[in-house]
Amino acid sequence: MAQIALEKVSRVYGDEKALQDIDLTFADDVTTAVVGPSGSGKSTLLQVINGLVRPSHGTVSVFREPIDYGRLPELRLRIGYAVQGTGLFPHLTVEENITLLARLAKWDVEQIKARTEELMRLVNLPVSFAQRYPHELSGGQQQRVGLCRAMVLNPRIFLLDEPFGALDPITRNEIQREFLHLQQMEARTIVLVTHDLREALKLAQRLVVLDRGSLVQHGTCKEILEDPASGFVRSFFQSQLEQ
Amino acid sequence: MHTAVISLVTFLSLLLGPDPARGQTVVVGSKHFNEGYILAEISAQLLEDRGFRVERKFGLGGTLVCFEALRNGEIGLYPEYSGTLEQAILKLPHRVSHRELREILKRRFDLDLLESFGFSNTYAIAVSRRLARVRGLKTISDLAKFSNLRFGFSHEFLNRQDGWPGLARTYGLPARPVGIEHGLAYHAIREDRLDVTDVYSTDGDIKKFDLVLLEDDRRYFPEYLAALLVRGGLDEQIKRILGELAGTITAAEMQGLNGQVLLERKSFAEVAQQFLREEGLLRSQGQALLGSRWGTLLFRAATHVELTLIALVAGMAVAIPGGILIYRLRAISKPVVYLAGLLQTIPSIALLAFMIPFFGIGAKPAIVALFLYALLPILRNTAAALFSIDPVLKRVSVGMGLTAWQRLRYVELPLAAPTILAGIKTAAVINIGTATLAAFIGAGGLGEPIVTGLALNDTTLILEGAVPAALLAIVTEWGFEGLEKLLIPKHLLQKPAE
Known part of the structure; x- marks a missing residue:
C-alpha cells in the first residue's frame, strides 16, 4: 500500500530525457534519499511527485491514486515541500510564513498560534523570532522556518529538495540531528533529494540512485553499499565517500 | 473621495x-x-x-x-x-x-x-521698430529683399491656407519659418531671437512690445x-x-x-x-466680479485633483489587471506594452484634440486622455515586477499548494507592490503635469490661469497655475512615500539611491 508510486514515468524536454521509464515505489513512513550526479534528474523526480513537473509518459500515484492534474493545489496541501535556500517569502514574518497555509485553511487564531509555537519549539527556534522577517535570521534559522512551514498542515508526505545544501557544516549537523529526531517522533514518507551521499546515508533508510534520467538502483542503504548494481554505482559511491 | x-x-x-x-x-x-x-x-x-x-x-x-x-x-x-x-x-x-x-x-x-x-481683425506681419528702421522695412514686399531674417509664426498661421503658404507664394518669400506659441513670439522678438512674426491687427501687444505692422501692399490678407x-x-x-x-x-x-x-x-x-x-447695455447694477483669489485657487486645485484622481483610479483599474494578464499570457506582453508606449508618445495636446470628436470638450475628454497616459507606467511596472519575482519563490508557492489566485493575492502582488506603487506614483505625477493642458479643452483646473497667461503674456498668471501644480506634484510624491512606509515592509523598499 505505497503512498507514492511511479509507473513507466518519462519526462522529455525537447531531445533531452530528464526521466526515462522509471518504475519506482517509495516505501511508506521511511526516508528515501534520491542521489546521483548533477543532471541525473533528481529534482525532476521529486517535482513529478507534487505535479510541478508533469510526466510525458507514465503514471504517478500519490496517496494510492493517480494524480488528478486538474486538482493539484488540493494534493499539494497534503504534501510538505521545502527547497534549498529556504524559499521563504521575504514580505511575510516568520509566523506568517509558517502559518500561511493554516490561515488559508481558515484555522482559528488560537489554533494557529498554538501550532506555530509547537513547530518552532520542535526545531529549536526561539518563539520570540515569530515576528521577525526572514532576512533578519541566519541561514540555519531560515531553514528551520522552511521546515516548519512545510509541516504546518501535518502532511503525511514530505518532499525535500536539497534542504540543507547551503548551510555551513556545523549548522547542517545540528539540523540533520533535529530532522532525525522529528522522524523518530512521528514517521512520515519522506523523499529527500541531495547531492551529498553522506547526508543521504545519515538521514535515509533507503536510496534511489539515478544516472542520466534512468533508475540505476533502489534498495536499503545497506543493500546498495554491499552490493552495488553496476560499475557506475560503485564508482559513484567511491568518489563521494572518499572526499 | x-x-x-x-x-x-x-x-x-x-x-x-x-x-x-x-x-x-x-x-x-x-x-x-x-x-x-x-x-x-x-x-x-x-x-x-x-x-x-x-x-x-x-x-x-x-x-x-x-x-x-x-x-x-x-x-x-x-x-x-x-x-x-x-x-x-x-x-x-x-x-x-x-x-x-x-x-x-x-x-x-x-x-x-x-x-x-x-x-x-485681420492677420498682419509685424517686426520690431528698431529692425524696421535699420533695414528700412515698410511693406511685406520689403521682406523679400533680405535673406537672413528669422521668421517665427504661430502654428495655426503656419499651416492655414490663408496663412504662411499663401503669403510666401504671393510675396515670393524664401524664408523657412519656425512654429512658435503666439504669446512667446513677442518675447522672442524683444529678446532679439526672432525678427518677423504674425499678429492680429487689433492686438494690444503691438503697442506693448513696440512693434511695427508692415503694409500688406499686395492685399493678401482677407477681411x-x-x-x-x-x-x-x-x-x-x-x-x-x-x-x-x-x-x-x-x-x-x-x-x-x-x-x-x-x-x-x-x-x-x-x-x-x-x-x-x-455702451449702456447693462440693465442691472452689476455684480461681484470675482471670487476671492484663494477661493478661485482652491476651486481650480480641487478640479485639478478631481481630473487627475479619476483618471488615475481608472488607469489603475485597467492597468494593474492588465499587467497581471500580461504576466500570465506572456505572448501578448510585447504588443500590449508597445501599444501603451505608443499612446505615451502622442503629444498631450494632440491626444486631447483627438478626444474631442468622441467626447466633446470639458472634463470627460481630459479624463480619458489622462487615463490613457496613466496606463503605461502602471502597466509596465506591474508586469515587470511580476516577471522579476524570484523563480524559487514562485516554485515554492506553487509546490506548497497555493491556487493561482492565492499565489497572486498572498505572494506575487505583495512582492510586486513596491514597483507597482512606483508606477502609480509616476502616473500620478505625469497626470498632474498633463492635466494643466486640459484647460485647452475647457476642463478647467490649474491649467486655466496658465492657458490664459500664455494668451496674455502674463507671467504672474502663468505662475498662478504653475506653482500650485508643482506643489501638488510634490505633495503627491510625499503622499506616495507615506503610503509606501505604511504598506510595505522597510526591507522590501527600493533604496532611494537608485
Whole structure:
C-alpha cells in the first residue's frame, strides 16, 4: 500500500530525457534519499511527485491514486515541500510564513498560534523570532522556518529538495540531528533529494540512485553499499565517500 | 473621495459663483487668445445681465476645437472671424460676402453667424521698430529683399491656407519659418531671437512690445470680421440679446480693450463690464466680479485633483489587471506594452484634440486622455515586477499548494507592490503635469490661469497655475512615500539611491 508510486514515468524536454521509464515505489513512513550526479534528474523526480513537473509518459500515484492534474493545489496541501535556500517569502514574518497555509485553511487564531509555537519549539527556534522577517535570521534559522512551514498542515508526505545544501557544516549537523529526531517522533514518507551521499546515508533508510534520467538502483542503504548494481554505482559511491 | 471632491466643488461654486439665475444655461466658449476671451466675456456678461445662467468654457485649443465643440453642442456660441470661417473651416475657393457666408453656415451646419461686432481683425506681419528702421522695412514686399531674417509664426498661421503658404507664394518669400506659441513670439522678438512674426491687427501687444505692422501692399490678407457664431437651435431671445452687440466695437476700440487687459492688467471681467456699462447695455447694477483669489485657487486645485484622481483610479483599474494578464499570457506582453508606449508618445495636446470628436470638450475628454497616459507606467511596472519575482519563490508557492489566485493575492502582488506603487506614483505625477493642458479643452483646473497667461503674456498668471501644480506634484510624491512606509515592509523598499 505505497503512498507514492511511479509507473513507466518519462519526462522529455525537447531531445533531452530528464526521466526515462522509471518504475519506482517509495516505501511508506521511511526516508528515501534520491542521489546521483548533477543532471541525473533528481529534482525532476521529486517535482513529478507534487505535479510541478508533469510526466510525458507514465503514471504517478500519490496517496494510492493517480494524480488528478486538474486538482493539484488540493494534493499539494497534503504534501510538505521545502527547497534549498529556504524559499521563504521575504514580505511575510516568520509566523506568517509558517502559518500561511493554516490561515488559508481558515484555522482559528488560537489554533494557529498554538501550532506555530509547537513547530518552532520542535526545531529549536526561539518563539520570540515569530515576528521577525526572514532576512533578519541566519541561514540555519531560515531553514528551520522552511521546515516548519512545510509541516504546518501535518502532511503525511514530505518532499525535500536539497534542504540543507547551503548551510555551513556545523549548522547542517545540528539540523540533520533535529530532522532525525522529528522522524523518530512521528514517521512520515519522506523523499529527500541531495547531492551529498553522506547526508543521504545519515538521514535515509533507503536510496534511489539515478544516472542520466534512468533508475540505476533502489534498495536499503545497506543493500546498495554491499552490493552495488553496476560499475557506475560503485564508482559513484567511491568518489563521494572518499572526499 | 470623488464625491468629496464634487461636494467641495459644489460648495465652493455656491460660495463664489453668481446667484443661480432663473433662466436657462448658455455655454459660452472662446479660443485661447486675448480678444477671444474679451468678446466671449462681454457676451457672457450681457446674457447674465438679462437673467441667463452662463457657463464659461474659455481658452479652448483653437479654431477647430471651438468649431467642433459648437457643432456637437458642447458650447452654444463663441466669437469667430469671417475670414477664418471662409478659409480654415469652409475652405472656400473664393471670397464671399458676409450674407453669403451666413447662408452657407446655416445650410451646411445649422449655425447662425450674427452681425459683426463692427471691426475686422485681420492677420498682419509685424517686426520690431528698431529692425524696421535699420533695414528700412515698410511693406511685406520689403521682406523679400533680405535673406537672413528669422521668421517665427504661430502654428495655426503656419499651416492655414490663408496663412504662411499663401503669403510666401504671393510675396515670393524664401524664408523657412519656425512654429512658435503666439504669446512667446513677442518675447522672442524683444529678446532679439526672432525678427518677423504674425499678429492680429487689433492686438494690444503691438503697442506693448513696440512693434511695427508692415503694409500688406499686395492685399493678401482677407477681411476678418469678428462676430458671434451660435448654434441654430439656440433660443431666439438669446440671439436677439446678443444682436445688441452688433456694430458696437471699432478696430481702435478693440485695440484699446485688448490693451486694457495686456497693459493695465485688468481682468477680462472688469474690461467687459466697463465696456457694457459705457455702451449702456447693462440693465442691472452689476455684480461681484470675482471670487476671492484663494477661493478661485482652491476651486481650480480641487478640479485639478478631481481630473487627475479619476483618471488615475481608472488607469489603475485597467492597468494593474492588465499587467497581471500580461504576466500570465506572456505572448501578448510585447504588443500590449508597445501599444501603451505608443499612446505615451502622442503629444498631450494632440491626444486631447483627438478626444474631442468622441467626447466633446470639458472634463470627460481630459479624463480619458489622462487615463490613457496613466496606463503605461502602471502597466509596465506591474508586469515587470511580476516577471522579476524570484523563480524559487514562485516554485515554492506553487509546490506548497497555493491556487493561482492565492499565489497572486498572498505572494506575487505583495512582492510586486513596491514597483507597482512606483508606477502609480509616476502616473500620478505625469497626470498632474498633463492635466494643466486640459484647460485647452475647457476642463478647467490649474491649467486655466496658465492657458490664459500664455494668451496674455502674463507671467504672474502663468505662475498662478504653475506653482500650485508643482506643489501638488510634490505633495503627491510625499503622499506616495507615506503610503509606501505604511504598506510595505522597510526591507522590501527600493533604496532611494537608485
